[in-house]
Amino acid sequence: xxxxxxxxxxxxxxxxxxxxxxxxxxxxxxxxxxxxxxxxxx
Amino acid sequence: xxxxxxxxxxxxxxxxxxxxxxxxxxxxxxxxxxxxxxxxxxxxxxxxxxxxxxxxxxxxxxxxxxxxxxxxxxxxxxxxxxxxxxxxxxxxxxxxxxxxxxxxxxxxxxxxxxxxxxxxxxxxxxxxxxxxxxxxxxxxxxxxxxxxxxxxxxxxxxxxxxxxxxxxxxxxxxxxxxxxxxxxxxxxxxxxxxxxxxxxxxxxxxxxxxxxxxxxxxxxxxxxxxxxxxxxxxxxxxxxxxxxxxxxxxxxxxxxxxxxxxxxxxxxxxxxxxxxxxxxxxxxxxxxxxxxxxxxxxxxxxxxxxxxxxxxxxxxxxxxxxxxxxxxxxxxxxxxxxxxxxxxxxxxxxxxxxxxxxxxxxxxxxxxxxxxxxxxxxxxxxxxxxxxxxxxxxxxxxxxxxxxx
Numbered sequence: 001x002x003x004x005x006x007x008x009x010x011x012x013x014x015x016x017x018x019x020x021x022x023x024x025x026x027x028x029x030x031x032x033x034x035x036x037x038x039x040x041x042x
Numbered sequence: 043x044x045x046x047x048x049x050x051x052x053x054x055x056x057x058x059x060x061x062x063x064x065x066x067x068x069x070x071x072x073x074x075x076x077x078x079x080x081x082x083x084x085x086x087x088x089x090x091x092x093x094x095x096x097x098x099x100x101x102x103x104x105x106x107x108x109x110x111x112x113x114x115x116x117x118x119x120x121x122x123x124x125x126x127x128x129x130x131x132x133x134x135x136x137x138x139x140x141x142x143x144x145x146x147x148x149x150x151x152x153x154x155x156x157x158x159x160x161x162x163x164x165x166x167x168x169x170x171x172x173x174x175x176x177x178x179x180x181x182x183x184x185x186x187x188x189x190x191x192x193x194x195x196x197x198x199x200x201x202x203x204x205x206x207x208x209x210x211x212x213x214x215x216x217x218x219x220x221x222x223x224x225x226x227x228x229x230x231x232x233x234x235x236x237x238x239x240x241x242x243x244x245x246x247x248x249x250x251x252x253x254x255x256x257x258x259x260x261x262x263x264x265x266x267x268x269x270x271x272x273x274x275x276x277x278x279x280x281x282x283x284x285x286x287x288x289x290x291x292x293x294x295x296x297x298x299x300x301x302x303x304x305x306x307x308x309x310x311x312x313x314x315x316x317x318x319x320x321x322x323x324x325x326x327x328x329x330x331x332x333x334x335x336x337x338x339x340x341x342x343x344x345x346x347x348x349x350x351x352x353x354x355x356x357x358x359x360x361x362x363x364x365x366x367x368x369x370x371x372x373x374x375x376x377x378x379x380x381x382x383x384x385x386x387x388x389x390x391x392x393x394x395x396x397x398x399x400x401x402x403x404x405x406x407x408x409x410x411x412x413x414x415x416x417x418x419x420x421x422x423x424x425x426x427x428x429x430x431x432x433x434x435x436x437x438x439x440x441x442x443x444x445x446x447x
Binding site: 016 | 261264265336413
């Protein structure tokens, strides 16, 4: 069962790193939900 | 590259098929006479839409004014140009306006998109209904099966000895995939059913933090899911290539319905191979559609795929007509989201059956993924050929069958 618990822990660790990494490259939760502003029609 | 194309085509074909009953039911509206309105919309147009008939919208989508036809500035009304306000709003509504935006958001130039209601109605309607029944149906089916067949026990005398079925690395890959899948499945169900199932029960105040955590988990556990999928694919793909023994296994129903039937099987039997390939294909499809949701507007999966399907004539052959290939970025997102949900339900139904037979449904099956060590008698009965390969000893009872776990 050690493999199972290790896999679960690793999955959580990857999730945390992924969240921080996505923030770092500009795909943060705030960025993803922001609305388009300053729209101009020609 | 051909494999990539195939993987892209497969999900979209299934999506098209899933929409087929809805789309096929929409009849074409009779041709309308719009001479009285100068080509503009008539009351009949509104009525046929209310009757859910298919209206050819080209009289609106193509009627966007003509700057070339503008009167000269010196003429009467010459300052009005060739595009009226109505023309302009139509061009925005049909995403044909030349919009410039200082926002760098990829979809900022789409000011209006009318696919949202169809997306919402499908998500809140057929997807919840059929998806929910699929999951409940599978659980019900397994409950009935358990009542009729009971737990599938080891038939022969237990030896008290074990044999290593899966290495620590194989189990690590499996549990990374399985653990993240379970959380993704549960949080996905919460996203879809939360409004009708959790909010009435617990209230908005409890649901909101629950979903903030759920959404975080759903977004970020996608990565270990994909890693786990890659690992198990690499570990087991060679063992899951179909062979002649699979036909024997299928011929006796895998021993699911009869006691003491165990046909020969290598490391994986036909049922397990079915599960494996389902996981690989559905896993890739759900990952691709999930990535397009994780990185909004960055992927264009459906337009190009619909184009390829049109070229093959598949949508036309099943009565859908040519699928639109000129999809807005929002339409791409809506289709990705619906596809993600449809695949998720099929995936969950299959995995529920897998979890059942790998735990309560069969004695000794969980040990294969728990400790990695299985009872020798279990190995002989369920994977006789594999047992012979590993130990060099003869396994008996080759004439009987075993179910997939």
